Amino acid sequence: MxxxxxxxxxxxxxxxxxxxxxxxxxxxxxxxxxxxxxQTFAQPIKVNRFDDADEFLPKAEQRNKNKIRLFLRQQDEETLFKVTSPRNVTIDVISNVPANAEYGVIFLLGGTSVLSIVNERLDRSFSFQPRSRDYWWKNKFATFLVDAPSDRLDKNGIGDTLWRTGKDHQADLQAVVLEIEKRFKMPLVIHGHSNGAISNANIAQLKNPSVKAFIYSGSAFMGRGADILSRVEHTTPVLIIHHRSDRCSVSPSNGVANFVERLIAPEKVTLWVEGGVDAMSGDCGPFAPHSFIGREEATINSAAEQIKQWLHK
Structure with a gap:
């Protein structure tokens, strides 16, 4: 050429x-x-939300002879805000800060942790913490109800308790706690129920100074990844709440003493719950002693009283 x-x-x-x-x-x-x-404006990772209210509620409503409250929709005074995690997912948080709030409680749910949210409002979430959060308001607690992350809103959610022990989950929870700290300057308590106990232990490892106590209720101490419960060194008091008739396979009441003994914390108190109504779900379900059905208000009042005693020392 x-x-x-x-x-x-x-x-x-x-x-x-x-x-x-x-x-x-x-x-x-x-x-x-x-x-x-x-990179800055990349859309967060998100999957379609699976709402299991239609799967659980009809059967429970048929069995609800005592007219127990099964769910509590978002109230006028509540707001939904979104937290962005470093791994590019968002986490919805339903919050209420009463004018007289002196403390705050962050709820880490059991099961799949996927909330029932329709049109950006909490709808028919029926597990223990969502359906009874207003009892905390009466005790001068702000409430922060934490959803599953946006990449795990499907039917499985974060039901994998082994995943709950990992760094991704910890990063999500830390982002949530830091955002709540910006919005609410009073002492915080983190409450993990059932599978949420694993999440509780994971975030406890970070020793956030604003978190003054942890609550473990119906803890899944016999599930996958449960060894984290005995590895974590809590630096704040721990309240353990359990129903004497809990027959859930991952949280049987006859295993609580061993679970409590293995927990590492400067102070531990066990609150035993008795009574309630006949179960309207399986042993590990939301309408069984495992989730304090029929004893929600009394359980929360007792828990709030214990937390206040610690915070006022």
Whole structure:
């Protein structure tokens, strides 16, 4: 191939010209800015939400002879805010801060932890913590109800308790706690129920100074990943709440003494619950002694009293 010498000379002059290199620098800067912008505004990872209310509630309503409250929709004074985790997922938090709130409680749910949220409002979440959160308000507690992360809103949610012991979950929970600290300046308590006990232990490892106590209720101390419960060194008091008739396979009441003995904390108190109504779900379900059905208000009043005693020392 014959190359015209004038063309070659022109190309060499272009490469050596200030104008060419100025243009190239601008292109590099623009490409870099575009990459940063795309990363900054990348959409959080999200899957479709699975709402199991239609699966559980009809059967429970048929068996609900005592007219026990089965769920509590979002109240007018509650708000929903979203927390973005470092791993590019969001976590919904349903919050209420009463005017007289002196303390705050963060709820880490059991089961799959996927809340029933419709049109950005809490709908028919029926597990122990969501259906009874208003009893905390009467005890001067703000409440923060934590949803599953946006990449785990399917039917399985975060039912995998081994996943709950990991760094991804810890990063999500830490992001939630830090955001709540910005919004609420009073002492915090973290309450994990059933599978949420594993989550509780995971975040306890970070020893957030604003967290003054932990509550473990119906703890899944015989599930996968439960060894984390005896590894974590709590630096604050721990309240253990359990129903004497709990027959759930991962939290049988006859195993509580051993569970409590293995917990590492400067102070431990066990609150035993008795009574309630006949179960309207399986042993590990939301409407069984495992979740204090029929004893919600009394249980929360006793828990709030113990927490206040610790915080007022």
């Amino acid at each position: 014959i190359v015209d010498s004038r063309m070659m000379l022109g190309f060499v002059l272009l490469l050596t010209s200030d104008k060419y290199w100025t243009h190239m620098k601008l292109r590099i800067i623009l490409i870099t800015l575009l990459a940063i912008t795309c």
